Amino acid sequence: MIRLDNLSLSVSSFPMGPLCLTVGEGDFFVLMGPTGAGKTLLLEAIAGLVPVADGRIFIGARDVTRLPPERREVGIVYQDQSLFPHLTVRENIRYGLRFKNRTGPGTEALLDRLVEELRIGHLLERRPLHLSGGERQRVALVRALAVQPSLLLLDEPLSALDPAFREEMGGLLRRIRNSTGATFFMVTHDFTEALALGNRGAVMNRGRLEQVGEVRDIFLRPASPFVARFVGMKNLFRARFQGPHALVRNLRMRLPRPQGRESGKVAFRPEHVEIWPESARAPHPNLFSGTIAECLDHGFTCRLTVSVDSVRLTAHLPAREAHRMGLCAGRRVTVAVPPEAIHVI
Numbered sequence: 001m002i003r004l005d006n007l008s009l010s011v012s013s014f015p016m017g018p019l020c021l022t023v024g025e026g027d028f029f030v031l032m033g034p035t036g037a038g039k040t041l042l043l044e045a046i047a048g049l050v051p052v053a054d055g056r057i058f059i060g061a062r063d064v065t066r067l068p069p070e071r072r073e074v075g076i077v078y079q080d081q082s083l084f085p086h087l088t089v090r091e092n093i094r095y096g097l098r099f100k101n102r103t104g105p106g107t108e109a110l111l112d113r114l115v116e117e118l119r120i121g122h123l124l125e126r127r128p129l130h131l132s133g134g135e136r137q138r139v140a141l142v143r144a145l146a147v148q149p150s151l152l153l154l155d156e157p158l159s160a161l162d163p164a165f166r167e168e169m170g171g172l173l174r175r176i177r178n179s180t181g182a183t184f185f186m187v188t189h190d191f192t193e194a195l196a197l198g199n200r201g202a203v204m205n206r207g208r209l210e211q212v213g214e215v216r217d218i219f220l221r222p223a224s225p226f227v228a229r230f231v232g233m234k235n236l237f238r239a240r241f242q243g244p245h246a247l248v249r250n251l252r253m254r255l256p257r258p259q260g261r262e263s264g265k266v267a268f269r270p271e272h273v274e275i276w277p278e279s280a281r282a283p284h285p286n287l288f289s290g291t292i293a294e295c296l297d298h299g300f301t302c303r304l305t306v307s308v309d310s311v312r313l314t315a316h317l318p319a320r321e322a323h324r325m326g327l328c329a330g331r332r333v334t335v336a337v338p339p340e341a342i343h344v345i
Ligand SMILES: Nc1ncnc2c1ncn2[C@@H]1O[C@H](COP(=O)(O)OP(=O)(O)OP(=O)(O)O)[C@@H](O)[C@H]1O
Pocket: 011, 012, 013, 014, 033, 034, 035, 036, 037, 038, 039, 040, 041, 042
């Protein structure tokens, strides 16, 4: 549905690309990356809002590289919502419909459904200035979805909503994507959102795509140390390989499979590290005795740092579990790292 063919942009002093990317029809694609990585710029390039220095952009079968935004047939929902300040909510939504020449009973029925589901019925006669950030975001979503674009570009569309409503709107976006078959391309900073909504995605860093693939793969099998750190793989170590084992300093860890090279990096998620009482016999090959160096309470979860010889392992546990076990700094524990949780980079 979207194909970027060696795309380069040069906006001010920020060089981007060359990028190659294919987003399939009907994908819910999530673009992640640290602040300033170039995510919004890429979205804007696809929409036709920033000039292309080199390469091509295809949407469907059409080469849209030189087409103006209004001829690309994409919807866009911005972080700052970009509603017309002098029009009411109703007029803002209708403007999009008229502009795209979408009329008829089907459109009216969809509009009614969207107004109801995004709960903006009571806002229709107001102007954007008199709406909260979350209300403006909902109006912008209705305006973009009402024209039934085959490609919808979303720049953090849920960021101004409270957590409960955010989850609900995420569910709504997924339902709309499923029922329309449209392709969604969404920038997000929220990992939970990326995992819950996206089927495919990418991580961007300094104007380049570090990894493209299934969202779960990005979180479980990062392709580079940068992606591993970005997606929260707190345990990332240099290692030497000996057949099916990795040596991280003095720790010998069993790997899921033998490695054909001498050295590299191993990474595993803190959520996959298990903490057992010192005396327990955990059913794992990778068991290490250590001392809790730090126990940080995050409310519903605890982050533990455990010193095992000179290696510091990080584990995330449900807070209830950590309290039940009486975990605190100085306690001796057994740490288990399931081999299948270890990813080799
Ligand atoms: N119109 C512009 N003119 C010049 N520089 C720009 C323009 N838009 C963005 N930039 C610069 O390009 C870089 C990438 O910006 P971009 O907004 O794409 O980042 P981002 O990944 O979306 O960040 P965030 O997550 O903070 O929204 C930044 O250094 C920014 O200052």
